[in-house]
Amino acid sequence: MGKYILKRLLWMIVIILGTSFIIFTILYFTPGDPARMIAGGNATAEEVENLRHIMGLDQSYFQQLKTYFSDTFLHFDLGTSWVYNKPVIDEMRTRLPRTVIIGLSAMALNLAIGLLMGIFASTHEGKWQDSLTMGIAMVFISCPDFWVALMLILLLSAKLGILPSYGIGGAEYYVMPIICSAIGGIAVNARQTRASMLGVFREDYITTARAKGQRERKVVFRHMLPNALMPIITSIGNGFARIVAGSAVIESVFSVPGIGLYLLTAINARDYPVVRSCVLFFAAFTSIAMLLVDLVYAFVDPRIKAQYSSARRGGAGK
Amino acid sequence: MRKRQNDVYSRYRRAEKTSLFLETIQRLWENPGAKVGIVLFAVIVAACVFAPVVAPYDVNETDIKNLFAGPSAAHFCGTDAMGRDLFTRLLYGGRYSLALGLCAAVFGSALGIVIGSIAGYFGGKTETLIMRLMDIWSSLPSILLCILISAVLGPGFFNTVLALSVGNVPIGVRLIRGQILAERSKEYLEAAESIKCSRISIMFRHLLPNVISPVIVDATMGIGMTITMAAALSYIGLGVQPPTPEWGAMLADARSHILNYPYLIMFPGLIIALTVLAINLIGDGLRDALDPKLRK
């Protein structure tokens, strides 16, 4: 198991390096001159050229790539934002909690509601409750999240005036962003839960449990759910990564200064150190989320655990 | 001798395929959810395709005297900030939005199928290399990749299609490869190999038809996802050029009018939701119809 984790971690480093290389190259060839953006509309050609030199943009591709890689991976320095002139890492540290709070809460919310909806639907399979719940899930998954956000603002802020519509502050500022981030995941989880619940529905051990005269509620929660949860765990990693990535749009609707909005403003301003660092963050985040999910999965599912142990024995050649 | 064997075999496959196709359609139609989806989708597509006939106005016809007219008999969905008929623009906009979703999903999946089959069929180093590349590729969530590519390429229809499809590729690759792995050991492939069919022919004539159904389901659901993603792109200022009446762009244009003229944002949002809903219902139905476990 330890070796497996080590192997995965090493592979993660390769992924990060690869992503960095790709993103650097993409940005290098992106049209639009960062120096001109920073110099502003009043600058003359000479002033812009001067700034390009100071920013190191007049160097060749390989030189710039070398500087970037040695700064990032040898000195662990993400650089300084060209626009904010602030170390990127500091700014990310301030912004990260906001994005993560929204992401985690949204994840918890969509898991809780999604599971309940899925269980409810599966225990009423084929009845109208089933169709209704799944219908609702279907509608949730079909609505663009930023549109839901706009509708919520219209209702809760403009008409009823009970929630603030922008910015950060107390908990009330996070309510709408969390709901909007969660909405797509609710549907995914509900459908997933229902499907896997139905999958274990006719397994022998469930029949046995029923035959033993256990109460239906106990059968559902004690015997069925733990087994049905397996496939759901795999979708958690994906779901979390998707929520965090989707933060760019939600954060821009609600003016939440998180990582996503940081990335969006940086793209518009051609603030490459920020774009590179944010993308790196999202890549690392996704990889770690996936790794954790795989580990948890291996841990809960004895079959897979056994597989790893045997693989280790075989691989080590002992 | 070998040739005859081959002929018999492929004739058998073809016969099976035709009946399978018909059966799938039939099963799809029997699914009530999918039926609703198909009807809804057909209505939307027809309305968009025949937009010039159905639409009461010209798509970019501005009417300065009639800015922000509310929904009425003359303008079913009202008019926008430039006095253009919203209903007309929704119809025409569907052409772009649907085309965006369809092109991006098909293009992304097609690329995924090709790469995935190469990986799955050849195996070995090729497979490892391709799959590792896919790991890097998919380490970035698709919406982010899409935003980045779109910013690099600049706005426009084809650039947006490209940006939208890029994120779909690794999913298709993984699906196809997984299927092929499962299929690789089956007898009919051994049979084909034993009669020395070329690898390409084995891959595309024998292997693909057997493994393609999950990709089709995935691509169908992908169309819906892509339409919402395209809308989100337009919303943050990327995407198609004005005055293209793409649904997401219409939403983005309307957002500063949200307080006074909420219908400007309600109608495009609703039509996106309805379309995606229809597509998802069809996708769901397809999944059930193609599922061998449910097929008796």
Add this chain to the structure above:
Amino acid sequence: MKAKTGKLTALFLSAAMAISMAACGNNAETETEAEVKQEAAETEEAVKDVAPVAQEGRKTTADSDERYEKICIGLQSDPKDLAPENTSGDNSLLYVNWNYYEQLFDYRNNDYVPILAKGYTEIDDLHWQVEIYDYIQDSEGNPITADDVVFCYNNLVDSGKALKYDKFDHIEKIDDYTVEFVWTSPIDGIGDLEWPWCRTHIYSQKAYEEGNFHEKPVATGPYKVVEYTVGSRLVLEANDNYWQKDELRDPEHLANVQTIEYDIISETSQHVIALSTGQIQYSEYVPAENLDEFRDGGQYADGNDVYTTQGSGLRVLMGNNDPGSLMSDVNLRKAVFYALDNEAIVAAAGTGLPARAIGTSFFPDYCEEWESAEGNYMAVCDPELAKEYLEKTSYNGETLKILGTSNEVDKNIMTMMQALLLNVGIETEIISEDEALVQSDALDPTKWDMLITNAGGGCQSGEWNRFTNYNEFGTGFNMAYIHDEKLQEFLVLCNSLEGHTAEKMTEMHQYYLDNAYYHALSSTAMNGVYSEDFATLVYRESEFLRAGACDYYLD
């Protein structure tokens, strides 16, 4: 402020008249009349949007030592980096900067008003000395001396962000409180020293080296930064340690309110919500359609009001004069310009005032007679004439590219232009890109045929400089790919102290028109929605609200 209001009324009246005179193409007579009526109604409305005057008998901050407690102002974008090297940038930065940074002089009506400086002496053409007060200190008590001033100038030059410094050679310390500026050539242009003197921030070298000016600058202004949450809000507190004696304190550098909070709200519709719920007290970003709700009789009128004034900005459309573009044909340019209807364009944009000449009546050196000049294609919309000009060209249904930024106003303008040009048979394609792309594509003559740009400046002739001067881009061509010696001579002359006359400027304007080089689309209008806590509103350079200098009701 009063004079401004008068001018605005006149402008609206002239707009109404011009419309009634302009036989605008397809419009039936009745429609034109209706427009006049509508315009007249707007005129009345505009008169209502005057600057507030302190009501008699109410207690305000002006006649008391007390300060108003707190004011929240909505901004649309992040001021980003607060460091003093950033003298240019988007409006948000300029908006907040004046609160904590001060300069040697303030720029008011083309004049230099001493702030940190006591005054200046011209030793000769190229050597000017400036003496500063000997008791200046920043909000943390660091004294400011000639050494600091020299440091500030050198720091700005070294950063590569010193703009419009072409007359600046270097600066020297003469004694503890006197510095000498050495110029590269005699100071003979209008506003030559606006940037070196009035936009170069002065602060203590010690504070700069010890602190983090990017987020928490320490300077001499009437306010100090206490909290800056990037992307969300900036909070300022009154500087109780302000250096200047009360009797000498400049009225624009007061601190009548204890706390100023700038909230960054990117969606304009959210500004309306924030104002209506009292989260903010002032915003200039309310969409035009929502303004009525804050005027008398509107649903949020209780406690709020609107102040409308014209800004200095001008949206200019230019044809590409590069021989590779069809627009290099003067007749095609005239055809395009005559086909455009600035009234319709402004209606589509939802903001601004239609331009009637290449200029902004905001500036004192703008002449209203330009509007009635011969061949002024901006004052009329004449599709028939446009078609006549079109026939003289080789244009044969080619698609012309209109380039502009992807903000909503530009997009709407381009969409309306496309519709108007189609009326006379000119096919166009809209290319809207983010600002960075537009900036680089504008420098490539193959990427566009028509370009929309925003010009601004300290005076009319200065505003012309940006798009007319062929030395701005280092290519020998100006923004519209024109290299016209005569035009350049005009520009230099109009921007010199002796040539800056109505006569010369009118000649230059006529030269613009005869060659149809540019078409001004609209000038910016600033609609400030303010809460009735404000007794008066004070703006720096008529554009940036100085919250500290405004007067507030205390009762």
